[in-house]
Amino acid sequence: MMLHHLLGRMLTAFVTLIGVAIVIFCLLRIVPGDPVAMMISPSATPADIAALRARYGLDLGLFQQFVIWFKAVTAGDFGTSISLRRDVVELIGERLPATLELAFTALVFGVLAGGTIAVIATLLRRTPLEAVFEFLNGLFLAVPDFVWALALVLVLGVAFPVLPLSGRLDPASAPAFVTPFYLLESLVRLDFATFSDLVAHMVMPVLALGLPLAAIVARILKESLLEAMGQDYVLLARLKGMSPLRLVLQEALRNAVGPTLTLTGVQFTFMIGGTVIIERIFAYPGLGNMAIDAVINRDLPLIQGIVLIFGALFILINIATDALAVLLDPRQAHG
Known part of the structure; x- marks a missing residue:
């Protein structure tokens, strides 16, 4: 049943990814703006413009462009970036x-x-402090991530400059990395100075x-913990003299984590999208920063590649979340 559930989810994910590819491909060619005009000099002749459009396949019909691009994508070729003149797969890699390191952290x-x-x-x-927690939690829920970012810049970057404002690593002390996963690699190599800087x-x-x-999550x-705390098995454990902390961690938490896990998986996809801003x-x-530059430059191959990668990440995260939810509660596989 578990395997059947996962196969069904993977088939749905494949169809969804094809839909994302079609939508983003069509939208990028409907919106105003010519990517060739962003990269060619004002003194270029009509022949130069035509040659450049032919080079990127922009002189073909929409359907023909999509067929050529989709065949290349299925072979792992996302094309060449118009603005950066580099392979899209390399740039994304x-x-x-x-x-990913930022989002997972x-x-x-x-x-x-x-x-x-x-x-x-x-x-x-049922204590006065509960109301304080509820107020603060509501406040944190109401403030979006980009507002937190601006507030942190003003407080920890300007008023009290204790943290670096930009970048991933200090360029003056950046060592040579073997992999692009700097945080993980520096930790494995026990390079704690670089790890601290990251x-x-x-x-x-x-x-x-x-x-x-x-x-x-809080x-x-x-809510799930409070519901679990009212169950009979928790009441029985309380009668046996178990402390409140053990009741929550040992008895209630394992049965309350299911709904939180599902919601966390959904929110994680939103978080990856939020990395753009x-x-x-x-x-x-990161990839989000490059996505904004690609949109500004009307870099169609790069935008298409980034959107597809984001779409694939969203789908994989949802599949993994569903699999974990089914492992915790096999009854969901029948839902």
């Missing part, structure tokens, strides 16, 4: 790891912070992305 922070807040709020239920550059982006997620997990604010050299 250089920038995607930075975005923010996810870990959001889950740990939100889970801790939920447990503390559950222990403090973490310092990530603190503000991670906080901006992770604080709204922490608020969502609210959903707390956050990376721009902090000049973080």
